[in-house]
Amino acid sequence: MDFLFEIGLEEVPARMIAGAEAELLKRVTGLLERERLVAAGAVAKSFSTPRRLAVLVSDVTEKQEDLSEEMMGPSAKIAYKDGVATPAAEAFARKAGVGVGELRTVTTAKGEYLAATVVKAGKTAAQVIQAELPKELAGIYWAKNMYWRAGKPEKFVRPVRWMVAMLGGEGLSVGFAGFVSNDVTYGHRVLFGAERVELSAPAEYEGKLLEAKVIVDVEARRHRIRKELDRVCRTVPAMRWREDHALVDKMTHLTEWPSVILGSFDAAYLDLPEEVLVTVMRDHQNYFAVEDAAGKLAPYFLAVLNTEADEAGQAVIRHGNERVLRARFNDARFFWEFDQRTALLDRMSLLENVTFQKDLGSYAKKSEQVWQLCRLLLEKAETRGVQADFNALHDAAKLAKTDLTAELVKEFTELQGVIGGLYARAQGISEKAAVAIYDQYKPTSMEDSIPRSIEGALLAIADKANTIAGMFGLGLEPTGSKDPFALRRAANGIVKILAEMPVGLTLGDVAFRAASGQEELSRKIEVFFAERLEFYLREAKGQAYDVVKAVLVVRADDVRDAVARALAVTAVRGGADFAAVSSAFKRMKNILAQAAEKGFAAAAVVDVALLTDAEELALAEAAAELAPRVASLRGAGDYVGALEAIAGLRPQVDAFFEAVMVMSPDEAVRGNRLALLGKVLGDFSGIAEFSEIVVAG
Template identity: 30%
Template structure:
């Protein structure tokens, strides 16, 4: 059987750049998977994707010209149904055979093609008690031209196309009756090579060949002929001036960017952005990096504004100096390489100037008004039609921030946090944030400094959105921590309050991100705040208190025109609060598993719903050390057994952690009680000191007396006083052992 490498390319008009990388990967993966299903590719076949602005291609190794024939065994029916008394085929059997394509012209011959087998598990063929008839046939393997046609159609159907286009086929199309084609972009060429041979397939109104197109302006040949599947990338580069591989093209861009910065002198650093690199890679076929510059006067504008407009609008790479400050030079990745690049450089410099001028204009205009003067405008901006305006939301954040600040730092911190919370959303009213929403908070910090506010307030306004994404920094000041927590808690409690829960992959209000932000701040800052107290702080501002009613009345008129409800005053239902707590701890569990903790370790620690989250990493470390002890499996199993006993006992009578020495009769229960009186206080002292690992190791010494207790003591004694005393002993033990984690969750 002939095996060759396969190359399939679809040549199209410019593909959406943000989707190109994924499209290329899925096209190659799906095509290879489909060929494997058909037996044309094996498990050893390797698929390599190619993706450029105008092509999707896949190179697949070890593809057969024809799939191997396959033996198929099919159970037909019981012998008693398929054969008559003379052993000839019944009409039911003949009909079944005919449907399978067997020759039924001679009933005797038809029966000869069958096989009887015991209808039972001993042969793997039984489905009942009687013998059954089986039809063995040989299915001819698919040829590559038929199989590739099927695989290509299936692969195209699986592409994650962001938005489909419809376009008309050319008039000389060989598919009569088709009026239009639906695909991500109009397709103009199809290349399919098995080794050096063309595989005849048709898709999207195109017929396969061995020709494609190179660079739109710089190809050395047009069209480009590819003579062998393995020569695709090299031929495109040589004759078409195209780097077909997405990773190779991206690597070339990174190299050229670094070289361009190096040529400018020591200290220049390219602001590399992974998403921008991917997008630019999807915009060019053969990159050429050029150095441009803009007027230094624009550097008076906050660099975040200039960087954002260069990256988001122009796809340029800003250059930083040794201090991390933006310079007036930037790098452009061009798709052409003229001998004189001055026209390309000049054109890019002219294009960026109006963008930077707009940013400077917005910045100058915004500074003519103070943040304080913008506060009243928040009452005119709807936050949510069931939660009121941004003004009302700001008041809720202030109230939550005050409660948190009082716990962390008293009146001084509360006053600073109140000022920051009152001004935190005012930059939403600025022209700059209206043009660049990504700068919210950042611009507020700049405007706060311009207004003469302290650095604490400016940093808090800038940082209250942090962390914005995974790996982002946390707020830099105590005031920022307070306002960031208050802002995220207001969002979480407010959205759960009105029933806006995340579902599946839908999370329009980024509640998962808000929850992770709260968790990171509490854990990494090791704040002395409990989860329940924080939720209660937020719940209080959504209650039917007088201040809340006053805020609702103040904004009712401004929101009435939206057709929404100005304010929801009912307290959160208990089950909704529990759902929010479950949501928060689920996010914490997922985050901890991503950090490398096992599911058992995480489950054991979080089963107790620890309130101070800064302790969670220390608890997990202690549990990991405990599981390495020889005593751990037995203690975990005993703890699970104790939990079950207590749970069953609590259904008939409440069990408290009380033990009377006078009622201890058996030697084993006396020994366990004595061991607990010795060990438990030492473990408790270690717990109080925060040494969780030492506490669990100390408690591990209880293994022997616990084992002896269960071997020699009947817990459910007939005498009620003895039974309750023994249950009280177990309750005391259970409480002592499960202060760090629920050890029963570690049992196999």
């Protein structure tokens, strides 16, 4: 049978819908699997719109199978006295729901005990769902919840308005938030009104709602929006809508029956910076920008509606949207022109009155600290051959936060930094400084790009590291899922910059200078950075957990080097020789650890005269010959070549472990063999700790 569940709500914020849809699907399928009502991996599909979350699961059984289980009771000595059942045996029989005569005696490691086979009758799917599903609903995580019934305990992201629960062709009574589910849902609020949509089977769900002007399938809605954007944009020759995945996703979760209209605005507004115009359209009005074939912004916009209208209705809607956008553009133009009356240099003093953090002082103080950190980082980078424009970096660091006093940033906070860069360019500040100011907050996520210049990269690193050091110094480190100052995001940004631009800095360089040389604080920041490097390798680079661990155990300071080593290990780990050598290196490490526990010491150096077996001599000679080559490849950054060379040791390693007993009773021989294993590990584990690599079998 199919099982359908839908919970109808007042409009849910778009940013919360996808996560809740996935969680509801996981909870419902998990419940049915746990209660033995569907097989693991059963076919299931989820749906969502701003007003509903739903799940449809196929092949649900009507009733649980009876479950037999063994129940253990008291010991036989206590249960019987002179062959007669004692009260303990009778109590156990009652608990098990069987007669005393059905009890058995079983022998365990602790002696003889009573046992009984208990058969638990399976419940119907309807009984299980009605009893357990409300608990799953109450457990869904929402970033914000609300109460809406005075004196009632339930809370949810938005008030519940209806529920549907159907198993096969029958409606189920699931109670939650004062509602009891049935077989009735509702269509589009405007286009279909309050008319009921009655279902006779779960399979009708999508089709009947489609007739009621609701597209419940998220991907179908997303596809419709993209097709409509293409279609409407083609009405303007040689134009295309500016690709914006995030906005498409947002509009998908804001609509149930999307349609698109084209609007326009006065081309005179194109004199404003494109960033300002696009931000107003995108972030404030949810409009898609339109551009020409060269990628230049055009005086049009596309609005996604949650309705459909005839030509006259569209004209009214278009006029209203154009009027609102015109007002927003006028505000932006006024603030742009007003801000130009005060130079960025004159705004520096205004930062004294802008608080960064109550215990860390003003943005004027932070700007000075960031400049000093920029200077220190540049000095270190220059020792490694990195060159940057000192004067441009100085101007960028000093002026970076001045746009926080600008009216345009107060109105459009998303543009901080960007506005500063645009104002710097407009006011004749050097282009390098302007670009660095523009990019100072990059990257804001793992998907965002890094700063375009070395000056911008140093400024972004210094700004983020200064914030991290300041908060850590106050004891305000992130804990669990809580990170109110977005320090993880800041550290992620530093790691991403160091990984993707040759800045000539390590995590230790940044941590030590940001901590002003305070060793304890520096160590805490380094550990924090290492955690974010692990996150970067796993999430941004897609590296397996064991590869990441193997690489970072060796060194977790040089980000670019760690990335290169991880990619190299991943490239060669599939080879049989590499897998065998990794397994052998793990064995070597274990042998050395066991020897240390037993107090067996390795010799200081390997004595060739004590290598009496041909196999150990062959390993020593092959390793000695290979070590310089591997060191050379490592020095050149050819980690793949180095790892492939190390894998070439497999014949000698295999033969050694086949024929040689490391833990020889002869103390000198044993110590020499332990020294040989130690040297092999030391010479060839500089890229990754091979013992951490998981090998199949």
